[in-house]
Amino acid sequence: MNFRGHTENAGEWLRGSGPHADVVLSSRVRLARNLAGLPFVAKANRRQRYEVLESCRMQILAKPLSENTQFVHLNDATPMDRQLLVERHLISRQHGAAKNDMPRAVAVGSEETFAIMVNEEDHLRIQVLRSGMQLSDAFDQINGIDDMLEEKLDYAYSRRFGYLTACPTNVGTGIRVSVMLHLPALQLTGEIDKVKRAARDMHLAVRGMFGEGSDAQGDLYQVSNQTTLGKGEEEILADFEQTVVPQIINYERQARQALIRDRGPQLDDKIWRAWGLLTHARVIGTKEVLSLLSHVRLGVNLGRIEGVDTRTLNELFLLTQPAHLQQHSQEEMDPGARRIARAQLIRQRLGRV
Amino acid sequence: MNHKCDECDRPATHRAVDVVDGKKIPVHLCDIHAAEHGLTGANPHLPVSELLNNFVQKHSGADTQSRSAENLHCESCGASFAEFRESSLLGCADCYGAFEGPLSALMERAHEGGTHHAGKVPRRAGVGERRQVAMRLLRRRLEDAVQSEDYETAAQIRDEIEGLA
Numbered sequence: 433m434n435f436r437g438h439t440e441n442a443g444e445w446l447r448g449s450g451p452h453a454d455v456v457l458s459s460r461v462r463l464a465r466n467l468a469g470l471p472f473v474a475k476a477n478r479r480q481r482y483e484v485l486e487s488c489r490m491q492i493l494a495k496p497l498s499e500n501t502q503f504v505h506l507n508d509a510t511p512m513d514r515q516l517l518v519e520r521h522l523i524s525r526q527h528g529a530a531k532n533d534m535p536r537a538v539a540v541g542s543e544e545t546f547a548i549m550v551n552e553e554d555h556l557r558i559q560v561l562r563s564g565m566q567l568s569d570a571f572d573q574i575n576g577i578d579d580m581l582e583e584k585l586d587y588a589y590s591r592r593f594g595y596l597t598a599c600p601t602n603v604g605t606g607i608r609v610s611v612m613l614h615l616p617a618l619q620l621t622g623e624i625d626k627v628k629r630a631a632r633d634m635h636l637a638v639r640g641m642f643g644e645g646s647d648a649q650g651d652l653y654q655v656s657n658q659t660t661l662g663k664g665e666e667e668i669l670a671d672f673e674q675t676v677v678p679q680i681i682n683y684e685r686q687a688r689q690a691l692i693r694d695r696g697p698q699l700d701d702k703i704w705r706a707w708g709l710l711t712h713a714r715v716i717g718t719k720e721v722l723s724l725l726s727h728v729r730l731g732v733n734l735g736r737i738e739g740v741d742t743r744t745l746n747e748l749f750l751l752t753q754p755a756h757l758q759q760h761s762q763e764e765m766d767p768g769a770r771r772i773a774r775a776q777l778i779r780q781r782l783g784r785v
Numbered sequence: 786m787n788h789k790c791d792e793c794d795r796p797a798t799h800r801a802v803d804v805v806d807g808k809k810i811p812v813h814l815c816d817i818h819a820a821e822h823g824l825t826g827a828n829p830h831l832p833v834s835e836l837l838n839n840f841v842q843k844h845s846g847a848d849t850q851s852r853s854a855e856n857l858h859c860e861s862c863g864a865s866f867a868e869f870r871e872s873s874l875l876g877c878a879d880c881y882g883a884f885e886g887p888l889s890a891l892m893e894r895a896h897e898g899g900t901h902h903a904g905k906v907p908r909r910a911g912v913g914e915r916r917q918v919a920m921r922l923l924r925r926r927l928e929d930a931v932q933s934e935d936y937e938t939a940a941q942i943r944d945e946i947e948g949l950a
């Protein structure tokens with residue numbers, strides 16, 4: 433597999449650029465598709481899964497989806513490589529962890545702007561990633577990919593239910609649009625739960641990017657649509673991009689201004705303590721890193737701290753994860769050794785060796 | 786088991802009971818007529834997992850109707866409705882037809898009242914199908930416009946619908 437060289441950098445989607453990059457780290461659009469005439473993945477036997485894999489592989493590689501599309505058979509990949517792909521958001525945790533002898537794959541486009549999982553929950557899960565708030569661009573690209581694949585692949589489709597998916601919560605358009613949001617101020621002011629409730633009332637799913645349950649480490653949240661049937665793609669996209677997400681961005685920005693206004697010294701203290709720890713720690717775990725990075729990132733976006741850019745911080749969210757860290761050090765490490773290597777990598781990246 | 790809508794020829798996707806002169810009369814309606822009778826759009830704010838749970842509870846009860854849903858099988862892949870309850874995953878494309886009755890209610894609640902596809906249509910499905918979906922979307926937008934008393938937009942959409950028909 434060829435991602436090893438890439439692991440010194442994050443994919444295109446963590447560049448730290450794009451509209452509203454102070455709050456929106458990245459945008460993602462995903463389409464779920466299945467081939468007609470074959471059972472869905474969970475009910476398919478080995479032979480049928482191979483049939484799906486081969487049909488999709490041939491069509492994906494026959495089309496000019498990107499300059500250099502890589503097709504990775506996950507059943508041949510090492511656990512470390514699979515973990516790298518999970519950390520880079522190119523495959524789901526579930527796809528990385530599935531039984532090894534089950535034929536499944538991922539196709540990754542140049543610059544990692546798209547990834548197509550084959551034989552995950554659905555035969556095809558196409559996703560496009562962009563940095564910042566660029567959902568419309570992401571949708572245009574994914575729609576083009578879908579058109580090209582559809583030229584030869586016969587999709588399971590019904591008049592009433594649209595694109596048929598293994599789980600009926602994805603049926604219809606099969607589309608999931610999501611953004612990764614950095615919401616540290618809403619967390620600090622304690623308004624985050626209110627926002628989460630409001631988002632759920634608008635039929636959105638809100639999840640922490642890292643960590644389990646309600647505690648979103650690094651104050652990073654993924655917000656996505658849930659309704660896929662009865663609305664068109666453009667309508668789903670427009671609701672999300674023009675109404676829902678701008679509202680959340682606004683709440684976060686207001687909370688940031690309120691913090692500066694009402695609790696300026698305490699805010700600066702948080703930011704500078706985080707900076708102090710990141711640049712001087714010798715042993716550090718992921719959970720603490722995520723929380724400190726979050727506060728420094730907030731400081732950079734508010735102009736309270738200088739000499740470090742958002743891109744470097746975004747990349748550290750990724751590069752300090754276990755598989756990336758081991759890849760960087762070129763060796764397998766136990767958690768204790770990782771904590772030392774992690775602290776060192778951070779000091780290097782922040783220019784304080 | 787497969788009833789037609791009491792008001793038109795479409796398959797019934799909703800059942801209810803009317804009480805007339807103290808007698809219970811079963812009512813079978815399609816999506817459109819169910820909406821007219823106010824049978825749809827109940828609590829659109831349930832998250833999906835909760836929804837599945839409610840659904841599962843409702844259909845694991847002891848009454849005969851739910852038992853009949855439990856016993857449904859898909860002839861193409863052999864999946865049972867009980868398996869779907871366990872995993873929330875269907876076995877194949879034909880499961881949608883095999884379980885259409887119980888699935889319809891579930892999907893409508895999972896999709897904010899959405900019952901019919903209104904998005905992209907694969908090229909091979911043909912021009913006729915694409916026009917139908919476009920119509921469906923326009924009719925829905927028309928309803929929205931009328932509901933929000935935006936008569937200007939409503940008039941525009943009406944023109945578009947006539948253009949398509």
Ligand SMILES: [Zn+2]
Binds near residue numbers: 791795
């Ligand atoms: Zn009817």
Ligand SMILES: [Zn+2]
Binds near residue numbers: 862880
């Ligand atoms: Zn089936």
